[in-house]
Amino acid sequence: IENDSLELFSSLENDNKQARTFKIIVIGDSNVGKTCLTYRFCGGSFLKNPEATIGVDFRERTVQLDGERIKLQIWDTAGQERFRKSMVEHYYRSVHAVLFVYDMTSLLSFESIPEWISECSRHSVGPLVPQVLVGNKCDLRESCQVPTSAAQSLADSHNIPLFETSAKDPSEKEHIDAIFLTLAYRLKSNKTLRLKQPSESSLREMRDQQEQDATSCRC
Numbered sequence: 105i106e107n108d109s110l111e112l113f114s115s116l117e118n119d120n121k122q123a124r125t126f127k128i129i130v131i132g133d134s135n136v137g138k139t140c141l142t143y144r145f146c147g148g149s150f151l152k153n154p155e156a157t158i159g160v161d162f163r164e165r166t167v168q169l170d171g172e173r174i175k176l177q178i179w180d181t182a183g184q185e186r187f188r189k190s191m192v193e194h195y196y197r198s199v200h201a202v203l204f205v206y207d208m209t210s211l212l213s214f215e216s217i218p219e220w221i222s223e224c225s226r227h228s229v230g231p232l233v234p235q236v237l238v239g240n241k242c243d244l245r246e247s248c249q250v251p252t253s254a255a256q257s258l259a260d261s262h263n264i265p266l267f268e269t270s271a272k273d274p275s276e277k278e279h280i281d282a283i284f285l286t287l288a289y290r291l292k293s294n295k296t297l298r299l300k301q302p303s304e305s306s307l308r309e310m311r312d313q314q315e316q317d318a319t320s321c322r323c
């Protein structure tokens with residue numbers, strides 16, 4: 105009886121324990137599908153007519169990994185320079201993982217990846233921060249401009265895993281889950297990570313900035 109009640113107690117304790125939260129930023133050129141990918145992961149469906157992201161959109165999903173609840177706080181960032189420049193510092197502050205995205209039908213978006221990687225390092229995102237490279241829009245096979253071999257060698261040279269997927273194709277839904285879960289597993293087992301949460305005041309400051317950007321440069 106004693107054993108049973110101990111087990112019950114520890115499982116109750118587990119349920120009550122707050123889920124650990126990890127901040128994942130999604131980075132890449134405008135129009136590559138960052139909003140659609142994050143929407144697919146958090147909302148389940150394909151977002152048909154997304155607008156260009158201004159500043160950042162927050163999405164969230166809690167997953168259960170080996171009996172632990174993990175909350176993934178996903179920062180869907182803006183690809184357009186004018187909608188992101190005032191926010192860059194906020195993107196990288198206390199980030200736990202990074203997802204780089206390019207569009208498989210746009211060579212230019214792929215050629216930007218090294219710049220996104222170096223922006224990351226300039227903001228002191230070190231090698232302990234899990235990263236993945238994602239080629240999106242694999243459903244548009246005929247218009248593909250980025251050979252898998254080229255993407256793979258870029259990924260290898262940075263020691264980052266590569267995934268090719270589609271936010272649009274419903275049969276890729278589980279694959280998108282797996283991409284985010286790859287990061288979540290690495291975060292869960294990385295005991296050395298500091299789990300600093302963004303403070304309320306810095307979030308407020310960021311939202312004010314976002315409103316300013318939205319009203320001043322919709323041209």
Ligand SMILES: Nc1nc2c(ncn2[C@@H]2O[C@H](COP(=O)(O)OP(=O)(O)OP(=O)(O)O)[C@@H](O)[C@H]2O)c(=O)[nH]1
Binds near residue numbers: 151
């Ligand atoms: N065919 C296809 N189209 C996609 C896919 N993902 C996104 N799109 C389309 O690509 C366009 C851009 O998608 P977004 O998700 O808004 O791109 P973004 O990277 O968030 O762009 P910014 O917010 O400006 O940085 C939209 O017209 C989407 O419908 C995909 O997997 N396949």
Ligand SMILES: [Mg+2]
Binds near residue numbers: 154180181182
């Ligand atoms: Mg967007």
